[in-house]
Amino acid sequence: MAAEFRLLGGVGVDIDGRPADIGHARQQCVLVALLVDVNQTVSVDQLVDRVWGERPPLRAIGTLHSYVTRLRRALADAKDVAIVRRSGGYAISVDDMLTVDVRLFGHLLTQARAAPDPDRAAALFAQALALWRGDALTGLDSSWAATVREGLARQRAAAELEHTDLRLRLGQHAELVAELFTRASEHPLDERVASQLMLALYRTGRQAEALAHYQGIRALLAEELGADPGADLHQLHQQILTADPLIATPAASARQSPPPVAPRQLPAPPVWFTGRDKELTALTAALTAGEGPGGTVAISAIGGSGGIGKTGLALHWAHQHIDEFPDGQLHVNLRGFDPTEPPTQPAVAVRGFLDALGVVGNAMPADPDARAAMYRSVVAGKRMLIVLDNAADSTHVVPLLPGSPTCTVLVTSRDRLAGLVAAHGARPLPLDVLSEAEARTLLATRLGAGRLAAEPDAVAELLACCGGFPLALSILAGRATAHPEFPLAELAAELRDATTRLGALDEGDPAASLPAVLSWSYAALKPDQAAVFGLLGLAPGPDISVPAAGSLTDLPAGRVRAALRALERVSLLQQDVPGRYRMHDLVRLYAVEQAGRDQSKQNRDAALRRLTDFYVHTAHAGDGFLNPYASPIDIGQPAPGCHPQPLDDGAAALAWFDAEHPNLLAAQQSAAEQGWHQSVWQVAWALTGFHWLRGHLHDDVTVCRAGLAAAGHLDNPTVLAMAHGRLGLACARASRHAEAVEQLQRALALAEQAGDLPNQAYIHWALAQALVLQGEDRRALEHATHALNLFQAFDNPAWHARALNLVGWNEAHLGDYDQARAHCEAALALYEGHPDREGEAGTLDSLGYIAHHSGRHAHALDYYDQALTRWLDLGYTYYEANTLDQLGQTHVALGDHDQARAVWQRALKLYQDQHRTADTARIQERLDALGDGGAPAAPPGS
Template sequence: MERRQQAVHRTIVIVDVEAFTDQRRTTPHQLVVREALYDALSQGFEVAGAPWSECHHEDRGDGVFVLAPAHIPKAPFIEVLPNALAAGLTQHNIAHPAEQRIRLRMALHAGEIVYDDHGATAESVNFTFRLLEAAPLRTALARSEGVLAVIVSKWFFDEVVRHSGEIDPATFRPARVLVKGTSAVGWIWLPDHRYPADLTYLASSRGRTEPELRQLPAAPRSFTGRAEELAVLTSVLEAAAEQSTTIVISAIFGTGGVGKTWLALHWAYQHLDLFPDGQLFVDLRGFAPEGQPLSPSAVVQGFLDTFGVDPARVPAELEAQAALYRSILADKRMLIVLDNARDTKQVIPLLPASPGCAVVITSRDRLAGLVAAHGARTIPVDVFSAAEAREMLVTRLGAARLNAEPEAVGELLSCCGGFPLALSIVAGRAEAHRDFPLAVLAAELRDETTRLGALDEGDPAASLPAVLSWSYAALSDDQAKIFELLGMAPGVDIDLTAAAVLTNLPAGRVSAELQALERASLIHQHVPGRWRMHDLIKLYADGQAERRHDQAAQDDALHRFVDFYVHTAHAADLLLDPDSQSIDLPAPHEGCSPRVMRNPQDALSWFNAEHLNLISVQQAALERRWFSSVWHLAWGMHAYHWWQGHIHSDVAVWETALTAVERLGEPLPLTLAHQMLIQAYSRQGDHGKALEHGRQALAGVDDVSVVYRAPVHHAAAHMWARQGELAKALDHAIQAMTFYREANRPIREAWALTMVASFAIKLGQNARGESACEEALALFREHAYPVGEAAVLNTLGELAFANGDYAEALAQFEDTLTLRRELGTTYASADTLDNIARTHVALGDKDKARESWLDALRLYQSQLRNDESSRVQKQLDLLDGS
């Protein structure tokens, strides 16, 4: 059973050898060092009146942890022990080579100690180790000509050192201790190479329990999250403390209402003890309702007044004012918080030169000039993560209230999008109406057209629209125009080419303005070359667009934008599927220049980046009744959806397209939409809906030309095959082949032949299947069409498998997989992996079968192909059970 003793207040001494593990110290050297260290310690403790045998000590390899007996006074451990240690180590070093010489760090503290079966334990012990690891102590020893550097805790300094009649407290220097979350002040002493006596340091802290200058506003209430940003701020402080440099933390930057000031204040209050001379704070009003930022001269004069400088002594020129300000700060350790800065020019005169000062600046601007000229560290502040946002509401409203209405809370979190000010406003309203269900608040935010109004409490400090308006007011005319149009644009993000089309401005000019908007924290370049705007900022920008631009101007911009996506998607689709059905597109809107792509890889990359935007643009076109654009966009995405297995997206965009073409009332688009929905629903496994669209497509097939009849039968063949009706599937495949041949579409004919081959093989008509494969392969190779060639190779694998030639089947399937992976056709690759697995089972190699089925399962699951996923999982279960 664990035993505990009553806590006893004891002196704690920890020492550590500098560079003990240096590679030049071999094991024999280290043994000599350790023996000499213990000799010096035991002799030093004896001289200090603390017999080594009565002390508790633990070996730490390169150091020693010691607890002195409780009855021994604490003063000798600073008045006697350090000098004795330094003398002993100096004698040792004179007599030994460099590899065996000792330079030592020592930490002194005192506190309550408890013992259990595992040894001594106490927070005071952990704290003493933090003192020993402080960067300023390492630096002090490295710069000293002596052999010992001592750091004592603030408690030890105030209670022991200050009252010593043997040593001079003025020869100690305060140091910041920032180690593993510990933030404190220690006092460093060099017993054999002392600092000059300086009463300035003592005067800054003697008899003071609180700073004299305390200008920080109240600490933020209910602060949550921001652990990473707080850690970065502290790490900058640690690095600067080690280098004895002025600390400038400029880029606590982010959009208005994101919580920059709260972050700065919360961090400041965590570290007040490091700045005993106080804190200065000023709201620079860089972005404020007054619209006029504070001038640097006004701020400096305010600071000088705070320091009690006679106004008659304040120079007229800013440069001279700043020099006087820096002179006053020269020997002080202060924190200066410059909140809401407009730009670099505003803050540079406010930077001190004292290595004891830290400067924290918040701004909506990145302050790039401050980073370049003064080495400032940038700390971007974004919206809360989902967990942080919920934590904020829990802190304000309590977990019970949130747990009682999970759906309403989910909607509130979604509508606020992690925006701290929005969450704070919602929490404030919920606190003011504790008897109101949270669902009431959620309902107010649900409608996008009224959401910003619901986040406006009539007070600028509690109004998201007001806070955003201050950033908006600071924009130039061109920046404001682009900001407004970006708010109108459908989609989740935008690249430079699309932005240039939307704004009808040269790309170079748009690029410069996008960078300016990003510096103002209104947009964010989340990946290279692509900019994103938070949903609430987007709503605000859209509202400004409606206010500033008439309907014709808005429609003109959006028409260019929609046409950009229509024509670019069509061009990309042709690169992925050069022989797809052709449709006629109207000329693009004036000012619209579609993106130019060189090869299928370019097309695939563009689709990957723009897929969600394309879906949003299609919805926007439907809302504006631009019905032709709606189905043209669905058409442009079809090959990409087929290649990548985006089955559910394909269904969604073609259902939207069907809504549009039904209103158009034109036979061809209607037939094409039903044809595409046959394929989409068949691949999704919804065979009932596939049949419904199949009937409607076949009913209208005589109303279109032969070139469009073939694809309807092509789709019908796939539909029946997926339902196991192979005879019907073969019949439609033959009709499709006949129509393609009549229309002189050789690649489409080859596709139909591939279907004929596959269905014939599954019906046991192997000779017919092999003949169709040969014809299809010849056509694909003649026209250099590798996508089709891969399909035929897969079918030849099926033929070899049906004939029992599993080795040949495996070779064909593996060639197919290689080609499909090179092409990026992940949908088809999943089916080939399934075939490879089946063939490995036939060959008796269960391990390889499992590997291939696992790869196929991952692809099927990512493509939401539930039927295929279930089938493969059953195969894996059978393998594991066999």
């Protein structure tokens, strides 16, 4: 069944001629939000913004998903339509986009404006306007819907005016009079409507009424606006007064077409253009996509921060394809972010285009709308390229768009031009930094490969400091070219210090100064956006989430989202992952400078404290899910204005840690630099469980070492003992055995000195783990037994079970398999009444080991499979690797070498990812011995 979508009036859908139930207004808004970008992905953030604006409900994303589900049900019978989930959002896939009346409206207008025959053009305009059944999107109340509604209303009004002009040319003045009287009453100050009514009245022999209408609008303009009628309307009045024959008949009044010209306005291409192959290919693809019957204007919106190379890309591509635009190329610098001059107004740009196209001054209308219509008429049907450089936003561009699909438009802007993409089908082309290879090529092109080869270390440092930023690289290349005798190492030394790096990229000329270029974007921000930008520069870590930014800035979720979107819109931030924002390092340095200038030290310190507490408190809540049986610590209350992120379960906690891990490491380092010792220790404590589960063993040693250093400042023996214990266990897992035992023994001594029996039990348990990793099974068993006795005394079933398992594991390593099995089975029985999936999985792994070494290989496979199922469910890759390692040995014992090879390859990958070099080498040896099917040498102890 075919579906037809109606947006030009009340929102509705017909499937095979019958209306579909698409729900209430908010659900309809979701459908409309997808339909205006039909067959394109709309991100979840965009959908939330379009449906609810700056005040989304608490569970907006969940509500959105439910609306999508209902819409899918409503559209289920339409075989040519599907709402599909794509990376980061949704798209509505429609086989024929012209079944969406908004798309059909635009398509018909494009055909009408390109039609050489006036009768055909008028018929197409009439067909397009007949699609309207009232105000667009009737019943939808979101701010986004209102914006779209206004844009569509403007398109409708423009089409009505163009249609009326055509009908007047075709001699339909009598039929138009009544319609124009109605339109003039609705738009009493519109001079173009007034001129159309006056002309229609004059041509139907009603000269006096035409002159009276002129006097009426003249008086109204004076009263309402304090202005006189424009030149066009005044001229028409004079022509009616004198019965000018030029307006007597349609044929006489028709404008003569301007003489054909082929303007060549493109500036020269950039001399040192490098790379951008993917972007150049995308621009060419956009050109091709706009060709053919029913095609639309090919508009490519190149977005990115100042100095990223947008203009260079546009001009390079334009000159590469100049032969494809035989009717000429137009170019204007719209100066949307120029601090020295105001933005170029669209009306001024249109006047310049008409001049270049050969329209003489006395033939050019004074009215901006009429002038824009003439511009569209002149370029209609021509193969022209129009480059609109440095636009401020979408509204800056729309009046300059041609109506003919034969034209191609390139727009560059620091703004994302979302309106241009949504309403005019522009293809966004976000521009990021150059790759390292492209950046190196740029320097080599400017400086010569020999000079780079002579100082490879300096070149590597220069590339790292510039981070692929084209303007920064060009400034450096310019400085190096100006002083060919200076070593590149001197430039590298100047850039090495982050506090002076921006100064080294400032040549005094605004066009060759990265701080100046960034300042142009900064100057366009509202005060609250500028404040958020400065604070974001202070945030440690490579990116920041919306909840973290809320705590950093002490702003509600709606306001911080709006500020982040505003900064992204002008390309001071990038959102590579939905809901996560990053800054280029050089932009971050500029942001820090602005924060230092505009914010007091007290405000900056308070913001950083709120963010640090956000990470500390959210991490501790997450650790409670991942490591529920760890000894609790008191972390106090977060700073005022800090709002830790709620986490619902272990899966949410693990996902949060995965996403925030680099930021947590950076936050701990930042807290250490600030002397916030309590926070440093608390981050270390909260991260350890995650590190073990994901196999981040060396990171764990680093954070635990920092935590121990911080604990030394806290004058708290219990905390110090716990910090020594955590570092000891971290060292044990990272194969730093001597340091592991030393740290754990210090921890035990402190716990014994304090009479802290629970901590003593935990440290004995940790010592047993460390010693068994060293192969000291007898000593390990002694500590495991001691831990077991203490945990039994505390009536702690979960740790009692873990200690039973550890005793059994050590007994198995000593060859006492019967006793080992008894202890491990007792642990498994305890877990039945006191669930602990991690402990249960570890015990199943132990029982697998015991069964394997007892010759019960089938039982071993079963135990290992059960353990693996739990590790995979929990996401505990550290333990998963260990179990796979042992499972491979059981497969070998059973003669199943293919299965052994498969599981050892999985283990090898995990060991490599976790940087466990000794384990990696051991597994690789086993795989090498296994070869292509031969039996391997038996592993030790098999």
